[in-house]
Amino acid sequence: MTKKQKFSTIGISIIITILFFSFLPQKIVLANEEYYFAEDDQSWIVETLEARGLDSNIIEEMYNYIFTEGQFIQNILISRDGYIINDEYLYLSERTGDNFYYNPFDDLILDQIHENRHHIWSMTKSITSLLVGIAIERGDLTNVSQKFFDIFPDKWKPSYFNETKKNISIEDLLTMRSGLNWSEVIDAFEIWPETGYSLDYILNKSLVHEPGTTFEYSTGNTELLATILQNKTGVKLADYAQQYLFEPIGIDENDMEWLEDTWEWGSGSLTTISHGGFGIFATPRALARIGELCLNNGNWNGTQVVPAEWIQNATKTHSIPIGVGEGSEYGYLFWLRDDYYSAAGALGQLLAVIPELDIIVVLTSELLDLASNTPNYLVENYIIPAALAENLTIAKPINNAGYGVSAPDFQIYPEKPYRNATWYLLNNIINTSFTKYSGTINQAQWNVLSTGNYTLTFYANNSMGDLISKTVNIIKDVDDPIITVNFSGDTFGKNAPNFTVSITEDYLNDTWYTLNDGITKTAFTGLIGTIDQDQWDKVTPGEVTIIFYARDIAGNIGYQQIVLKKVIVSEIIPGYNLLLFLGTFSITLILFRRKMKNRSK
DSSP, X not given: OOHHHHHHXXXXXXXXXXXXXXXXXXOOOOOOOOOOOOSSSTTOOBOOTGGGTOOHHHHHHHXXXXXXXXXXXXXXXXXXXXXXXXXXXXXXXXXXXXXSOOOTTTTTTTOOEETTEEEOTTHHHHHHHHHHHHHHHHTSSOOTTOBHHHHOGGGOOGGGOOGGGGGOBHHHHHTTOSOBOOOIIIIIIIIHHHTTSOHHHHHTSOBOSOTTTOOOOOHHHHHHHHHXXXXXXXXXXXXHHIIIIIGGGTOXXXXXXXXXXXXXXXXXXXXXXXXXXXXXXXOHHHHHHHHHHHHTTTEETTEESSOHHHHHHHTSOOBOOOSTTBTBEEOSSOEEOSSOEEEEETTTEEEEEEGGGTEEEEEEEOOSSTTXXXXXXXXIIIIHHHHTTTXXXXXESOTTEEEOSSOOEEEEEOSSSOOSEEEEEEXXXXXXXXXXXXXXXXXXXXXXXXXXXXXXXXXXXXXXOOEEEEEEEEEEOOSOOEEEEEESOSEEOSSOOEEEEEEEOTTEEEEEEEETTSOOOEEOOSSEEEOOHHHHHHSOSEEEEEEEEEEETTSOEEEEEEEEEEOOOOOSSTTHHHHHHHHHHHHHHHHHHHHHHHHHO
16 A cells, blocks of 8 residues: 555544454553753653652553553653653553554554654644744745745646635745635545645635635645745755754654655755655654753754744744634644643644643554544643642633633642642632632622732642642733824825824733734834834825724723825926926026016116
């Protein structure tokens, strides 16, 4: 079976896998590291869970859950402060005690393991994101606003039909907002592979949303990113990654394999393409290194491999998933959850970065659900609680966060997992008990509070009288900011107009304005400013609608709309003003001479 056939028939393969494992005998047991950067995998220091503050009992409960539920997890690696504290390989839901994968069936069905390198599927996308950040820093790309067809103007075809596709930018591809119609299961796993991963197939897809507006998960988007990177760097994506990403952080070239196919837009010696959305096979420790790099804001032991600003931008919210990944948020090809961000792939692959705890988690799996939530469940219900076992930690609400009409959600992690009493005190007077470690503050109690600052204290107690507590400050703000904007007039020429602003709001978060199209947001700070000259230059003469916005920390938005006129007086010919002056002077001189002549008669 060829690679393309395996990818295109994965749905059938999963059914075969289910049937195959249902006839296996009872599960068997096989023969059973202040921030530290490992030089190589062989010398990577391994410490105990307790040495790095994790409760081993909770981690043991995790493995019991995996066994009881029959979850086909194949490796779990946990590191904290750079030290490995758990690195277990599993077979048929049980730990093997070995340091390699044991899966004799993989080549027959899913082809997931190549010489102890595991296919990470869509985790590849997050690595592509890091490579975009490196390429911008190196000058191979300009910025995320570059448009695909500005880079490939000669590749436009009439068959692509909708010329709005020419507005698709690098950022649109990074945030899964290209607007191209795509069904990941049908397109990525069935039809597209049969075309030889054709770029035409992607670009011929209908445009169902304006680029940059709506999330739709698509491996086609990341293939376009790979195309951009290979074109602008002049090398295969895999080679670029090895030189500028993998090698600088100690990943041996034998620990990474990147599938490639014939590149229909290739030329010369560059005739194949490394896929941007799937196709990497990696060892767990290689993946952990990438996680450590992200955890340290792109810095590896003093060397800035990926710009820190890129890591911060890539791991903040840019779009809200619909369909695939619904319930999470999305950055630049990274998934975002309450306590961590991650690279995630089909069948249960996960690289989770938990910044507040300095923890990296790598999970590789062969789960029979393409979009299984089991890896996230293990992180949120076992690994994070195990790390927080010595403290009462309030994951949310965040200290000094703002909320509006709706009462805030809460999530706490007690010092000990089992408590017989938990309660919170709102504004030092309202005492409310709860039985779960996550929930919502009582809405009726929240309703009686006016706009202002309040304390929220959580308590947890057990039958032995051990009491722990933690307090956060929260802000209630239900009123929209009041924003007033003034200009020196209502008609302006080539020079962008100045403005003054006054804002009535105690908890202001950010301010911006839009011109005409209402799409491009331009942030401003201070009470005096000037409309961005580049944007003003793009505005056609006539009426110009400018809307100024102010948003508070609770998300309430106030705005004011202003309508100005832009008038441009063009010169008719070069030197027109000089000619006009000379003409007027000549006529005046003639009239003066005639008058003098008449007097002399």
